[in-house]
Amino acid sequence: MVVSSCEVNMAEAHQAVAFQFTVTPDGIDLQLSHQALTEIYLSGVRSWKKRIIRLKNSVITGVYPASPSSWLFVVIAILATMYTRSDPSMGLIAKIQEHLPSVGGLHCQAVVSAVLFSTMLWLLLIFTMRLCLKQLLSYHRWMFEQHGKMSTTTKVWVALVRIFSGRKPLLYSYQGSLPNLPVPTVKDTVKRYLDSVRPLMDDTEYERMTKLAAEFESNLGNRLQWYLKLKALWAANYVSDWWEEYVYLRGRSPIMVNSNYYGMDFLYVTPTPIQAARAGNSIHAFFLYRRKLNREEIKPSRIPGIAIPLCAAQCERIFNTTRIPGEETDTVHHWQDSDYVAVYHRGRYFRLKVYQAGRLLSPREIEFQIQRILDDSSPPSKGEAKLGALTAGDRSYFSSGVNKRSLDCIERAAFFVTLDDDEQGMMGDDPASSLDHYAKSLLHGKCYDRWFDKSFSVVYYKNGKNGINAEHSWADAPVLAHLWEYTLATDSFQLGYNAEGHCKGDVDSSLPRPQKLNWEIPSEEQISQSLAVAQALADDVDFHVFSFRDFGKGKVKKCRVSPDAFVQMALQLAYYRERRTFCLTYEASMTRLFREGRTETVRSCTNESSAFVRALEGGEAADVCRRLFRAASEKHQQLYRMAMTGGGIDRHLFCLYVVSKYLGVESPFLKEVLSEPWRLSTSQTPVQQVELFDMVNHPEYISCGGGFGPVADDGYGVSYCILGDNMINFHISCKHSCPDTDAHKFGDQIRKALHDLIQLLGPNQKEPSKPEESRPEVKKDQ
Missing domain, CATH: 3.30.559.70 (Choline/Carnitine o-acyltransferase, domain 2)
Structure with missing residues (x-):
């Protein structure tokens, strides 16, 4: 009778079993598999190597922006002062020496006390440097300055950041120095919310919502805000854990x-x-x-x-x-x-x-x-x-x-890993349709x-x-996109x-x-x-994927416009042309300037964008439309910067709603806000590692980007990828069951809107001299 150490129903089981034994009348015949034992040994060595590497990296990250070797420098410097009969510790070394056991003589005690003092001084310096870096990274005025016109304050700030950032950081070196996400005031959030819904409501609806908001701000809002401020003091991020739990993990659909x-x-x-x-x-x-x-x-x-660092916390859960x-x-x-x-x-x-x-x-x-x-x-x-x-x-x-x-x-x-028997990609007699099938295959x-x-x-x-x-639930798209690139x-x-x-x-x-x-x-x-x-x-x-190659960000930038704002205005124009109305629009932005930051919402449908669309569709003069477009684009960029720097609307309102549920109180204002459908949900998929691809000499080696399903049953999901200077890829999703949506028709409207906007803003049009709108084009999370 042969009894193995584990049950593996396969012909190759003996290769995975370290030993087997046979019971005979003469006793037990034990046979060892040297191959399996070697595998166990080498696997153990690999596991211990990884533990040692983690320990070493924990030490390096824990003392960053200093380095472990800087401890030796401080110790040597303090010991050197002992031989010059100076006391940089102002008596602290002597105090430490008094409390040391009398072992090894006075000289040994003096050296040990000097080393202890040096270590405490070194740790204090690290704490001070990290505190300074954290304060420096809390400065966000640079983002609101015009491109090419950096203020003296920002120039000094950039120099200080480089000084305190250290050299050769590891992936998680900056985690302890990133600032916490601030909690906006209830007053500011309510004001921005009312401003965002004005183009979506008539006068009666807006007046009703204004009253609900005022009642919330003056009564329940301040009570809920107190709990959020308490959480912000205690937690690394007052949003992320609730966002993961209630938006993702508690969903039953x-x-x-x-x-x-x-x-x-x-x-x-x-x-x-x-x-x-x-x-x-x-x-x-x-x-x-x-x-x-x-x-x-x-x-x-x-x-x-x-060169401002972003939070890397989401990277921890990519694998396994x-x-x-x-x-x-x-x-x-x-x-x-x-x-x-x-x-x-x-x-x-x-x-x-x-x-x-x-x-x-x-x-x-x-x-x-x-x-x-x-x-x-x-x-x-x-x-x-x-x-x-x-x-x-x-x-x-x-x-x-x-x-x-x-x-x-x-x-x-x-x-x-899935080994699929189908063939996908841009192929066949109808490459456009094949991309739609490719997207659906990857999505479901x-x-x-x-x-x-x-x-x-x-x-x-x-x-x-x-x-x-x-x-x-575990992370947002740019983290996985980095791996995919x-x-x-x-x-x-x-x-x-x-x-x-x-x-x-x-x-x-x-x-x-x-x-x-x-x-x-x-x-x-x-x-x-x-x-x-x-x-x-x-x-x-219903899915439609297409590559827009008539022009790209190169031509858009010549018009002195942010490419992202340009696409967002095109989406607003396309949606209005199809539905003859405006809708609540979600554009994903990141909050990874803060520790454990994830995403925030940019509400792209604004008073300014709706005024521009109405003017263009109403046949207003070209110069009037261009002026309104500039105002809408600037408003979009302002909202985007606010979202990135902790001044967004939706995550704050979401957390206030969670607190209200914990307290068991009802807020008609929050209930209505959180139930509003996002009929246009959009996200940009950025190329983060442009150095890995040669888009000039090998433009064929580009990904088509990615996409997602519609958020609302009667809405669209739109993902776009701005590649190089001459291409924008779009992924549009909606549902067949809604008679008012059609991914291909909406794609046609987007193409037409892009052409109409570039014709309106083309470089041949006379525009007042003005710098490009945006600070560095910061990429968004889905």
Whole structure:
């Protein structure tokens, strides 16, 4: 009788078991697997190396902007003063010496007390430098100055920031120096809110809302504000934890389409047509990025041109992270490490280890393993094929109904991989329509062939195209976009492929085969119910993706206009032309200038933008329309700057509403504000690492960006990516079930609006001399 140390129902089980023993009449015959023991040893070494690196980075980050070596410099400097008979401590060294035990003689006591004093002085200097840097980073007036006209105060500030910022920062070096998000006054927030809804209400509605706002401001508002100020003193960020919990994790509707978003591959280039090879290179690149992330070798994100650091807290949960469904609320689980990915192919789930004997597999070896999965003809277990639908339908707890060990394997994986049998991308006789299908495939697929709860899932198509689908609760789009840019660039420009399209390098054919996961699913009823809900949602999504190449930000900037403001005005014009009315418009902005900052809303529909649109549509003179456009653009930029610097409206009102619910009090004002639908939800997808791509010599190597589903049932979701000087990509979503929305018709309106605006503002038009509106074009979070 042979008894193994664990149950693994696969032919390759002996390679994963460290020992086995046989019971015989002569006793027990113990056999050790040296290969497995070596694997265990090397895995342990890798784990300890990572712990040591984390400890070292914690020390470096903890003393930043100083360095650990600066401690030795301070100690030597203080000890040197002892031999010059001077006392920089003003008697403190002697006081410390009096309390030391009399061991080793007076000279030894003096040296120890000097070292202790030096350490305290060093820590005090670090604390002072970090406090100074925190105060410096709280200065935001630079953002409101005209481009090219920096004040003397700001010039001095920039110099001081560079002095106190230290050298060679790690990814998390600035975290302790970032300021906390300020709490706006209730009066200011209410005033800005009323200003934002004025173009959306008639006089009667606006007067009613003004009365509700005044009553709230004078009574309940101040009471709720007191609790928020208390939280702001105690917590690193008074918004982020509630935002994650109540906007994302407590939602019970499907996260597929409603919350998750996607990113596309290169638009015009497919580096290799071989599915397994594309997976081999990019999976290897993902783990190279994770290695840099664990070692904090990724440079902190900064605002272009002025080098102000942004919060990196969201980076911690990129890998090894899963959203776990619960009865009332979900939770986000993050594990420190994972040496494998979970792979889905034709209804089966596999565990693919990417480390062997402590080393990361080469791209060619990962391709070899992926090909093994593609060639595997074993059928799925009962209920396995559509198991992923449980993550696509209404949120519900399901771990008790499936095999716990296999489920844990997926949840603890570094990320999720889908090997799709379809072909996607810009192809065929109708490339425009193929992009729409590509977007829908990445957003929801077949509703069961993605694991929507994973921090991100990568999809590899049969023709070599790929794409990414991301869960939203753990972080916002720019964090994942940074990873995606690195992966695309590393895949194509560093790793590359051989002449046949395969990954470069050799293969160790003795690698253990990927492990097929086994499932015991007693009932498929819950799976069928989730799939039905998800399929109905997916079928209702209307998508239109197009690349606008008639002009880009190069021509827009010649008109002395912010490209983002230009696009937002075009969206307002397009929406009005289609619906003959205005709507509450959401544009995502970031608050990562503050610790643990996430997003804020820019309400792009303003009095100024509506006045411009009405004037243009009413046939007003061109000079009048240009003047109104300038006013609208400047107002948009002002709102955007306010949102970035903590002066936004919506997160403050959201937190006041949460406090009111905790206190059990009702506010008619807050209830109405929080129930208003965002019929136009917009976001810009920026290119953050422009140095990785050569858009001049190789413009074909550009991503089409990404997109998301509509926020309102009767509205649009619009994501746009301003690429180089001559291209703007748009991703438009809405629902077929709404008779008033059509993604393709709205796309046509956007094209027309862009042309009409550039014709109105073209460089040939006479305009008063004026500097470009915006400070550095700061990119937004979704």
